[in-house]
Amino acid sequence: ECRAVEYWEDDNGRYKVQVMIDRPASRIHVIENFLTAEECRAVEGAAKPLLHDATVADGSGGSKLSDSRKAKQAGIKVHWEEEAEGDLIARLSRRVYEYVNHVLPFEIKENGQEDLMSIQYFGRGPDDETPDRYMPHCDGDCNGLEFKPGNRMATIVMYCDVPEVGGATRFRNSNIHIRPKEYSATFFSYIDPVAMKMDSGFTEHSGCPVVE
DSSP states (O other): OOSEEEEEEETTEEEEEEEEEEETTEEEEEETTOSOHHHHHHHHHHHGGGOEEOOEEOSSSOEEOOTTEEOEEEEEOOOGGGGGGTOHHHHHHHHHHHHHHHHSTTOOOSTTOOOEEEEEOOOOOTTOSSOSEEEEEOSSOOSSOBOOTTSOOEEEEEOSSOOSSBOOEEEGGGTEEEOOOTTOEEEEEOEETTTTEEOOSTTOEEEOOBOO
16 A cells, blocks of 8 residues: 555656655655657667666676566667657656655756667466566665665666566565556665665565566
8 A cells, every 4th residue: 555645747747656665765756658659669669679688786897697587678769869859768768757856855867867668578478487577686785774876876677568468567675566557667775875874675676477
């Protein structure tokens, strides 16, 4: 259950936000209708020729394949120079930054940030012994220690095509289980913007197995 319902507005509309957890270093929000079908198609089209086996961080600034994660992924470069002409991916990415800056007081800019990442999970039925999924992990540090400059502060997971069975985002330490809803998004931040200390595990999460 959500703790509160809020509303957020940008130039494209007004969005209903369910606040699931609101701790200084751990915030989890579910935003309804955060993206459009048109934006989803643009992301999927850009990702299609770039998809490859998903990787995890290797602890030294790189990435590696791991049994803890099974999916396809593609990094999508955002063409910010085409934002004024209505580029759909740039428009969506701007909304992401605006929402993060709505919650966190850092005025984060797009310069030097990671590419937009498309993650695709495929369901192969209940008999699949190794379904697509992502085991429990933290996107940033979740050790309660001081923030290290250059590390992540927040994540937004956006849902385009949703599975019939499985595929929830599970925050086990917060006892929050979010079933994906078409065009919605899950935002979570893992830094206390006053103390500059990291989350202590409340935003650890997993991508539950996709069955169908």
